Amino acid sequence: MKKTFSLLIILFAFYSVYAQSETDANPYQKNNEIKLNLIAPLSGAVQVDYERHLNKHSSVGISAYMVYDHTKEEDMNYNISPYYRYYFGKKYASGLFVEGFGMFTSIDGKKIYAPDNVTFTENKDVYDIALGAGLGWKLVTKKGLVFEANVGYGKLLFNADKTDHDVVAKFGLSIGYRF
Template identity: 50%
Template sequence: MMKPILFALWIFGSLTLLNAQQQTDSIAPLYQKQNEVKLNGILLLLGSAEASYERNLNDESSVGISFLVPYDKEFMQPSINYYVAPYYRVFFGKKYAAGFFVEGFAMLNSSEREKEITPNDGYFYTEEKTVTDLAVGIGLGGKWVTKSGFVFELINGIGRNLFNTDYDDPNIVGKFGFNLGYRF
């Protein structure tokens, strides 16, 4: 008589635990949402506005795109007109799409560049030109997300322009920042 009662209590307890687990698994915390928007705080202070959108693919990878437009060209050297930079990230943290990450990016950029030209008469002159180029690069960073969805991110990356390498300005591009945003 005691064994059927214990068996019934065991089944009831197991079903209750399974039901509770299903309920907690179906509720995704805010920090596990898929979309993020961010602004780069350092570049805002240096005369440029950089905004980013990122889509979390799973707990360890995401894709995104950054847009930069300067509003004060004195601070930006070489003089950048704009850039658009899609990227892919792989995360190594324990939280959902957060922690240390490695990034690969491409960057379509436009800048004012100089080129020294020496004609046959021996005198040289400098030619300035607006140049559009494509760079590829890698970056490292860290991302922290609060339960309320606030995102804080540090990023540092370096890349190289692939075309128009005959201009004097460095063909190295940088991607750095202190990004603040929201995950939704």
């Protein structure tokens, strides 16, 4: 009985060591990322992204964009954008990717100009949902630093007639950390 019990413990120990070496073998295989868009401050905004990797080729994430300087970005107030990405790179969740995204957005209402064509009044803010697609590229270092460039284009679905815009665009040059 003691020999059988000892043999089971030894086999379990070898299995545990093997399982641990399998998960630690790939330094790129960490499933969470947090990123900061470096282009957003140029337009008076801040954008933060969180991404969760499902496997080697796909991930889901959410992006939050908030305008703090309305002199640079006159129309957009904020947006929250969940997305799904498919990666074509050989490394874990990196390289070229395509994405599909949704977006809940707050945009300034339509501007109504006076006859002098200089002064205007603005309707109340418009809340809408947009759907779109994008593409990009991601580089991940062994230390977990993430560098990403992406663009996206989408259309407002419900209230485009109440604002001066009917499209949304996403531009990003981001830096982050994979953990």
